[in-house]
Amino acid sequence: MHGGVHIISNVQPLRHATVDGIAARRCAAGLLASVPAVMRFIRQEMRAHRQAQLSVPQFRALVFVSLSDEPSLSAMAEHLGLSLPAASRLVDLLVKRGLMGRRVDVADRRRVSLSLTARGRATCRRARRATQAALARRFERLSAQDLALVSRALGILGHAFAAGGGRAETVE
Amino acid sequence: MHGGVHIISNVQPLRHATVDGIAARRCAAGLLASVPAVMRFIRQEMRAHRQAQLSVPQFRALVFVSLSDEPSLSAMAEHLGLSLPAASRLVDLLVKRGLMGRRVDVADRRRVSLSLTARGRATCRRARRATQAALARRFERLSAQDLALVSRALGILGHAFAAGGGRAETVE
DNA sequence: TATTGTTATACTCTATAACTATA
DNA sequence: TATAGTTATAGAGTATAACAATA
Structure with a gap:
């Protein structure tokens, strides 16, 4: 323009x-x-994938929490581009499934601190591995040149569309 | 592997x-x-976008029908990667909103033929234009080189992940 | 009063199972 | 019997509005 x-x-x-x-x-x-x-x-x-059985938003939530230091619900909502109620419901489910922990912040009792349980970490890792493997299988038909090109383009895209237009989280 | x-x-x-x-x-x-x-x-x-107000699956359904010749529900479901019931519900909504037409095929009365209404075509076009404009705004920060690279990579990706691993529909 | 979450409500997306109608 | 769709049911994703608790 x-x-x-x-x-x-x-x-x-x-x-x-x-x-x-x-x-x-x-x-x-x-x-x-x-x-x-x-x-x-x-x-x-x-x-x-049988063991993991995660939806994409669930997976993204686990990844975000695993890369952050006891983030608040708001931080997660903003990062994932969700409304606060949507994020709250998402966490409900993950807590109920024993993958995430949620506790009131002692310093500011309005806030909630999120963390992963050991099971959450394991599930997240398994889901990532299985999905990446499936994606990689699709990619293996491509030439090395095409792969390099796609890889660079994805980096650019991730950067351009990261929440807030800022940094891109790198998965693995 | x-x-x-x-x-x-x-x-x-x-x-x-x-x-x-x-x-x-x-x-x-x-x-x-x-x-x-x-x-x-x-x-x-x-x-x-006020006038259009489409979900992504709804938009994709409109695009598919607009590019096909009176496709069946099954064809649409397969193309979009949906179950038949999910596709059926999706069409329900679009018909109710006056964007899509659904009629029994005279040759094989089990089949259903899908088509767009004039309003459906207009809505599809508006939604595409508005969304592409918003996406393009994000892209305008990028250099011409990066844009060319991303463009090529998207072509490769679309091809690799088109339903059935086959052809990619090109939107506009 | 402003901030952080949660609950209530309402829709859409999506799947599986059970069913109907047609071939 | 096999194929094309629909209906029933259930659960997840998502938003807005209304609310509660804390700062």
Whole structure:
């Protein structure tokens, strides 16, 4: 919208068509076409693995807590892009399943501190391994070049879309 | 697991560690880290836009029907990776909202033919435009090089994860 | 009064099981 | 009997609104 100013004329002229604008729109279309399909694959893998049996939000919650130091519920909600009630319900389930601990913060009794149980850590690790293995199997058809390209692109994407537009959590 | 055979020794040795295996695992980890965040962004954008107000599955259903020729419910379910009941419910909603048409196939009365209403086509188009614009805004911070790289990677990803591992639908 | 959570309510997504209708 | 869908049921994800507790 405000990056470059060169108009390309051998491409369909779009509103506000600039070099960057066109490339950005192409990326946006690609994302819309491919991300839901990948997500569906991830979800099905997560749910399929017998021992772990996690939904994607559950898994993400476990990962976040495992990488943080006794985070509050709000911190988790913000990181995952969830409303506070949604986060609260999510934690309910994980606590009920014995994967997460929740206790009132002694310093500020409004806050809640989240932590993983030993079982939570193990489950998280198993789910990650199984899902990564399934994803990796799909990737093994690709050439080394394509893999390198995808790997770099994912880093860029993760950075651009991390909660708040800031840092990307790196899983493993 | 069965691609290359060279063992790399200056990288942490993983089980079955091959050139391809390691790169594939790196991609898998990247996907797990970035795709859910991107998905969340897409979902929030889809739901935020006043006129359209579609969930991601609803949008995907509209896109699929718009690109197919009076597809059956089963075809849609398979393409979207949904169970038949889930697809049926999804269509219920879209029909009730006046976005999709559903009629019994005269040739085989067990089948159902799906189509978009004029309003469905318009809604689909609006939702796509609004969401792509929001995504593109995120992308405009990136350099032209990064955009090109991401664009190519998304093509590869879409292909690798299209339903059945086959073709990827291209949205616009 | 502002912040942190939880509860209440309502919808959507999704699966499995049981069923209906058609071929 | 096999195929295409629907209905029944259940649980998870998610939001907004209303509430409670603490600072």
